[in-house]
Structures are given as structure tokens and as C-alpha cells.
Amino acid sequence: MKTIKIAKLLALFMIVVFYACSSDDTDEGGPDEGGNTVTKVQAAFKYSISESNPNILVLENTTQGEGEYKSEWDFGKGEAFVVDQPGLDMVEYDNAGEYRVRLIVTNSAGFTIAEEVIKVDSNGICLNNICGSDPGGDVASLKGAANGFAIGTAVQAGRLSGKYDEIMRADFNNLTAEYQMKMNIMYPSQGNYDFGPADEIVNYGLSNDMNIHGHALIWHNATPDWVENFSGTDAEFEAMVEDYITTTLTRYKGKVRSWDVVNEAIEDGSNELRNSVFRQKMGDNYIEKCYQFARNADPDVLLFYNDYNLTFDTGKQAAMFAIVDNLKAQGLIDGVGAQMHISYNGPTKEQIQSVVDGTVSRGLLMHFAELDIRANPEGDTNVSALSSQRAIAQSDKFKEVAEIYDAIPQANKFALTIWGIKDDESWLLDFWGVPDWPLLFDASFNPKEARQGFLEGLQ
Numbered sequence: 001m002k003t004i005k006i007a008k009l010l011a012l013f014m015i016v017v018f019y020a021c022s023s024d025d026t027d028e029g030g031p032d033e034g035g036n037t038v039t040k041v042q043a044a045f046k047y048s049i050s051e052s053n054p055n056i057l058v059l060e061n062t063t064q065g066e067g068e069y070k071s072e073w074d075f076g077k078g079e080a081f082v083v084d085q086p087g088l089d090m091v092e093y094d095n096a097g098e099y100r101v102r103l104i105v106t107n108s109a110g111f112t113i114a115e116e117v118i119k120v121d122s123n124g125i126c127l128n129n130i131c132g133s134d135p136g137g138d139v140a141s142l143k144g145a146a147n148g149f150a151i152g153t154a155v156q157a158g159r160l161s162g163k164y165d166e167i168m169r170a171d172f173n174n175l176t177a178e179y180q181m182k183m184n185i186m187y188p189s190q191g192n193y194d195f196g197p198a199d200e201i202v203n204y205g206l207s208n209d210m211n212i213h214g215h216a217l218i219w220h221n222a223t224p225d226w227v228e229n230f231s232g233t234d235a236e237f238e239a240m241v242e243d244y245i246t247t248t249l250t251r252y253k254g255k256v257r258s259w260d261v262v263n264e265a266i267e268d269g270s271n272e273l274r275n276s277v278f279r280q281k282m283g284d285n286y287i288e289k290c291y292q293f294a295r296n297a298d299p300d301v302l303l304f305y306n307d308y309n310l311t312f313d314t315g316k317q318a319a320m321f322a323i324v325d326n327l328k329a330q331g332l333i334d335g336v337g338a339q340m341h342i343s344y345n346g347p348t349k350e351q352i353q354s355v356v357d358g359t360v361s362r363g364l365l366m367h368f369a370e371l372d373i374r375a376n377p378e379g380d381t382n383v384s385a386l387s388s389q390r391a392i393a394q395s396d397k398f399k400e401v402a403e404i405y406d407a408i409p410q411a412n413k414f415a416l417t418i419w420g421i422k423d424d425e426s427w428l429l430d431f432w433g434v435p436d437w438p439l440l441f442d443a444s445f446n447p448k449e450a451r452q453g454f455l456e457g458l459q
């Protein structure tokens with residue numbers, strides 16, 4: 001391991017990390033010699049990947065504390081702690097794997113730890129912890145072309161083999177369960193969890209080095225009947241919700257990287273909170289209660305709010321950001337999911353950019369969470385095939401969306417998820433009841449012009 005002290009480096013990827021796990025000691029502090037109460041100093045650090053060598057991690061201790069304290073690094077290589085010195089540390093990771101990088105800050109009141117897991121593959125340290133994006137390598141693959149973010153797809157247990165498996169391993173490194181990690185599937189009756197399909201998806205993703213995005217803990221459209229018709233008191237209802245969120249996040253801790261805790265809480269038109277059973281029984285602040293339950297269960301998992309029509313519907317976008325701001329003020333959110341169920345002819349580039357700008361200005365991660373692009377938004381029932389004109393227009397829109405996402409600052413990049421693999425299995429066909437071809441592959445798993453346009457937008 002080489003640790004080289006250097007002056008401040010220029011033009012580095014600066015990814016801000018403020019992970020402070022609770023310290024192992026219980027002492028919250030005590031008086032110093034002068035009788036003043038000493039409290040623990042919160043460890044914090046930033047990390048970056050050297051532009052000159054992708055195997056070199058650059059670490060900056062950003063701890064702010066009063067009084068005497070000591071900072072030590074654990075570079076996750078099973079070696080002795082290294083006392084932090086002024087300036088930046090550069091650490092070389094030559095072997096592929098996962099490393100828990102920790103900064104331990106100790107004073108008379110105890111210690112705190114800031115931690116980040118980094119992944120290293122054959123190309124060096126993985127940008128934003130997303131391996132597989134291989135800038136000099138297989139850029140014909142979607143995930144290989146993406147720069148510093150994951151390319152996701154909606155997935156179903158039961159569709160993890162054959163051509164599904166082949167395409168997912170070639171093009172994708174992020175998975176969202178299309179429906180099998182929702183409450184109505186995972187918690188079909190009180191006290192009876194069924195994590196079977198969810199486990200199948202999570203295990204498939206982990207065995208193929210894919211990040212898993214959990215979707216969605218609380219959603220009015222996937223609430224089991226027994227919850228809708230809950231027979232207990234409101235207090236018992238809230239306790240049940242806390243148990244469900246705690247049980248689920250505990251099960252997938254360290255496996256599922258992120259969760260949509262609440263999905264689609266805003267009523268279309270009024271932009272008020274939907275009057276879901278969660279709101280009725282837990283109060284208007286049910287959203288922050290659910291995010292607090294999630295944060296308590298897993299302080300390291302990334303928490304997202306997810307909704308649709310956040311681009312052109314400025315009222316709904318404002319209502320969403322009001323929810324997000326309230327959560328952010330309490331440290332309860334890490335990212336925004338804009339679903340992106342759009343059409344070849346709208347929303348405009350500027351409208352899409354507006355939800356990106358609002359998310360980035362808040363220092364949050366942006367997830368384009370459910371991208372599909374209707375080629376027949378007029379609902380024409382006389383069309384029986386995707387015309388070349390619409391295929392090209394759709395491809396251009398996929399390219400535009402990819403370019404918008406790629407231009408997001410690195411610190412706010414997360415994933416761009418396509419809502420499914422092939423056209424004939426899209427939810428849109430049942431939802432609108434008219435022919436359409438909204439995805440990147442056709443019904444025979446053949447890549448469409450849409451995939452080419454999307455790839456060009458990523459490159």
C-alpha cells in the first residue's frame with residue numbers, strides 16, 4: 001500500500017462522503033478539566049479517484065471539531081490504522097474487491113467512525129461504486145458506455161434466465177423489482193412475510209455484481225387488502241408499518257443499496273397528499289415517519305422519494321420538492337426518483353432538465369427510475385407495428401434523455417433505469433389498452449433503434 005502525502009490535487013472527482021456510524025462506546029461525553037462538557041467529534045471525509053491513476057483513492061479528512069482529537073485511517077486492507085496527517089492521502093488499491101474505508105476520530109468523550117465501501121475491478125476503483133462501466137472497454141454495452149452511473153432495468157423473479165439473463169448481464173448493472181418488492185407481495189397477511197421472489201431478485205443481482213434498488217415500501221397502489229382494512233387502532237397500525245419497514249430493511253441491509261420508501265404520495269391535480277390509508281392512520285407526517293423508520297433500520301442505505309409527471313407538471317414538481325425539503329432538513333433522504341414514463345414527443349428537454357436542476361441544487365442523487373417512451377401516445381388503435389418514423393423519433397428521445405442524465409454532476413449521479421426489457425411485456429400495453437413499443441428491445445429480444453439512440457446518448 002502506498003500512502004503519499006500531496007498538496008491539494010486539481011480536477012479530481014470529488015464525491016462527498018459523510019458517513020458517520022454510531023460509535024461503539026455509549027459515553028456521550030463528560031466534563032473536561034475546566035468543567036466544560038466534551039462531546040464526541042463527528043468524523044467526516046471526502047474521497048475521490050485520482051485522474052492520473054484509477055487505482056489510487058484520494059482521501060481528505062473534513063472533520064470539524066473542537067478541542068483535542070485524533071484522526072486515524074483504516075484503508076480496509078486488514079492493516080494497522082494510519083494516523084492522519086495534514087493534506088490529502090493517496091492510497092493504491094491494486095487488487096479487485098470491496099474495501100471498507102474508515103476514518104476513526106477519537107477524543108476524551110469517545111470515538112466516531114465515518115465509513116465508505118469502495119469497489120475495485122479490473123479497471124480500477126469503480127466510479128460512484130458502479131463497476132462494469134469500462135470507459136476503454138466494451139462501450140457497445142449500455143452499462144459500459146455509462147459514465148459514473150448505473151444503467152438499470154425493471155425485473156421480475158421468473159424472468160432471470162435465458163435471454164433476460166443474457167441481456168441483463170450484458171447491458172445492465174442495476175435492478176429494480178417491477179412489482180415483487182412491494183408490500184402487497186412481501187407482506188401478504190399480517191405477521192406473514194413472503195420474501196421469496198424478492199430474495200430471488202436480490203440474489204440474482206448480487207451474484208452478477210448489480211446494484212439493487214428497492215421499490216417500493218409504501219405505495220397506495222400496492223397496499224395489501226388487510227392493511228387497507230386494518231382492524232386495529234391507529235397506534236397499532238403505525239407500529240405495524242414500523243415493523244414492516246424495519247423487518248424488510250434489516251433483511252436486505254448491505255444487499256439492497258437504495259429504497260423508494262414512499263412512492264407517488266401526491267394527488268394529481270390538487271398536488272395535495274393522497275388520502276391513503278397511511279395518511280389516514282398515521283397523520284399528515286406519515287411520510288417522514290416512514291423515512292425515519294427506514295433510516296433507523298439501516299443508516300447506510302440510500303433513501304429515495306419516487307413519483308411521476310415531475311417534469312411538465314410544475315405544480316406536482318413543487319409539491320414533490322416540498323416533501324423532499326422537509327425530509328432533507330431531517331437528514332432523511334438521499335435522492336429523488338423521477339419515473340420518466342414519457343412519450344417520443346414530450347416532455348421537452350427543458351422540462352426534463354427542470355427536475356434535474358431542482359434535485360442537483362439540493363445536493364441529492366437523481367434517479368431516472370422507470371424510463372419508457374411511448375411511440376403511440378395518441379392511442380391510435382389502427383397501428384399494428386412501430387413505423388420507421390416513430391422508431392427514429394423514439395430513438396432520438398432516448399438519446400436526449402441519456403444526454404441529459406450524463407450531464408448531471410458526478411456527485412448527483414445514481415442510475416438511469418429502463419422500465420423493462422422488451423416491448424410486449426411493458427405495463428403500458430395493459431394500462432392504455434392500445435398498441436405500443438416503449439422499450440429498447442422488441443418482442444423477440446432484438447435490440448431496436450431505440451437502444452442505439454440510447455447508447456449514443458451515453459457515449
Ligand code: G3I
Nearest residue numbers: 156178179180182215216221222263308339370419426427
Ligand atoms: O406475474 C403475475 C401472474 O403470474 C399472475 O397470474 C397475474 C394475475 O395475478 O399477476 C401477475 O403479476 C402482475 C405483475 O404486474 C406482472 O405482470 C401483478 O398482478 C401486477 O400487479 C403487476 O403490476 C405492476 C404494477 O406496478 C403494480 O405493482 C406492473 O408490472 C408494474 O409495471 C407497475 O409499475 C409501477 C411502478 O411500480 C410505480 N410507477 C408506476 C408503474 C406503472 O404502474
